[in-house]
Amino acid sequence: MLIILYGDITNKNVWKHQRMIDGGATCGYREYARNFGHIIYMSPQRVKQRWEHVMMEPKNVIKFINKHPNAIVWSVKHSPNKDQKILSKIPNKKLYYSCNSNNMYNKYCDVSLVDTSQRVKKNAQVWFKGKDPNYWRPLHDKHKEFSYVLLGRRGDKNEIFFLNQLNSIKKPRTVLWIGGKKHEHKIRCNHRVTCTEFVGQDQVRDLIPLAKVGVLFTELQVEGFPQSFLEMTMCGVPVVYNINGPINDFYFHKDNCILSHKGKIVKNAEDLLEFRNQHKCRLTAIKHYSLDRSYGRMRECLGL
Numbered sequence: 001m002l003i004i005l006y007g008d009i010t011n012k013n014v015w016k017h018q019r020m021i022d023g024g025a026t027c028g029y030r031e032y033a034r035n036f037g038h039i040i041y042m043s044p045q046r047v048k049q050r051w052e053h054v055m056m057e058p059k060n061v062i063k064f065i066n067k068h069p070n071a072i073v074w075s076v077k078h079s080p081n082k083d084q085k086i087l088s089k090i091p092n093k094k095l096y097y098s099c100n101s102n103n104m105y106n107k108y109c110d111v112s113l114v115d116t117s118q119r120v121k122k123n124a125q126v127w128f129k130g131k132d133p134n135y136w137r138p139l140h141d142k143h144k145e146f147s148y149v150l151l152g153r154r155g156d157k158n159e160i161f162f163l164n165q166l167n168s169i170k171k172p173r174t175v176l177w178i179g180g181k182k183h184e185h186k187i188r189c190n191h192r193v194t195c196t197e198f199v200g201q202d203q204v205r206d207l208i209p210l211a212k213v214g215v216l217f218t219e220l221q222v223e224g225f226p227q228s229f230l231e232m233t234m235c236g237v238p239v240v241y242n243i244n245g246p247i248n249d250f251y252f253h254k255d256n257c258i259l260s261h262k263g264k265i266v267k268n269a270e271d272l273l274e275f276r277n278q279h280k281c282r283l284t285a286i287k288h289y290s291l292d293r294s295y296g297r298m299r300e301c302l303g304l
Contacts, residue, residue, distance in 0.1 A: 001071040002037035002295070003064075004029055005086065008079040009042040011056060018045050021052065026201045028227050029076055031132050031291055037071065040064070042082070058085035065090050072302065078103035093302050097127070100224045101246075111301045115225040116246050125301040128250035129227055130294025133286045136234035138209035138278075146176040146194070147273060149211030149237060151228040153179035153198045155186075158217035158242075158262070163189040165266045178207050208232055213272045214239040217265060218246070225251070233257065233285040236278035240269045250288060250297075255280040 006029060007017060020027035021041075033039035033051050040053045040061055047054055055061045065073060065086075074095045075087055087094060087108040096106035097113040105112045105122045113127035114120060148166075150159045159177060166173060166189060173191040177183070180195040187193055196207070208214070214232035216239050225246050232239050233256040241252070243259040252259060255277060260268040287293075 001068055002032055002074055002298075003068060003071045003092075004033050004037070004039040004074045004076060005061065005082060006039055006041055006076050007043060008077065009056065009058065009081045009085065012043060013045060014041075014043045017041055017043065021045055021047060022200075023202060024200045025198075026204060026227065026231070028129055028131070028230075031130075031135070032074075032295065035132065035291055036295055038064075058082075058089075061086050062089055065092060068092075072298065072304075074298070075106065075109060078106075083108045093304070095298060095302065098224070100222045102222060113298070113301065116248055126248065126250075127297055127301060128248055128289050128294055129225060129230055130289050130291040131227075131230045131234045131285070132291045133234060133282075136205055136231055137282070138235055139206060144210065144212050145174065146211040147173040147191075147213065148175045148269065149208060149214050149232065150175065150177040150180060151204070151208070151214070151216070151232065153182065155180065155183040156218075156220060157226070158219065158265070159183065159215075160186050161262075162215050162217065162265055162269075163187055163191075163193060166191055166269075168266060169270065176207065176211050178204060204231065205235065208235040208237055211237055213237065213269055213276060215265070215269055216240070217242045217260075217262070219244070219262075229257075230285065230289060233281055234289075236282035238272055238276050238281045240265060240272060253284045253288060256284040 019025045038051050040055050045054050073092045076097050094109040095111050096109035098104050112124040114124045175193045177195045179198045181197045184195045214237045223246050239257045240260050241257050258268045258272050
């Protein structure tokens, strides 16, 4: 069994957490709770599933954990409060993950999970995120309405750069930018670009398969590993990814991506557009980073 302690201890509602709870934003950690155990929010959120809980008092969290002495306790996000008041007081096997490249290590846990081999220090081990292939799948054999898909509302993964570079291609292309509505005014592209508002997890899952190829070109130093890579490829959409971004060998394979330098982003996207194989891409994702395999890696890191 897995017990996830998500976020910090606070008496204030965290609107981002509530949005994920309500399905208005993607949360990969809830998939682990739904399939393998429980998730505990230590803030006043509104929950309704049997596997999600609100416990703002550390003593109640400890009491719950003590009922499951063989459970793995997984602390997600940096929280000195949680370390001192909960993690230091329970004997269970414990994992930690920071969600980004800050505060990556936790001395109160047996293992700190990190996204790349370059980050292995102290008690860290390389891990890979997983996705549930029964959820992240093309629901229908839909017509591919778009050549490319971009995913993200912050606009900080070279989306505008890619669209500008795409002007070098004379053949007509179509692009879907999921969550890109607020950046629409910046776009100077000769091709048809459709931007959506920031949408919920179900809509993201349903929109991704409308495209042939994904473009995800993060240069963020703080990036953990972008889960949109997993979402696209699990839906059978191969990805053009930054060769200088966070690299993890568990993710990158012949049939699900092309690793590209920035100057070749469009060339590699066009190559992938021509030679992609949706079926092989999805099978590769399931084989290497399904939710079950990711959970198995967590247990392996703990020696279980």
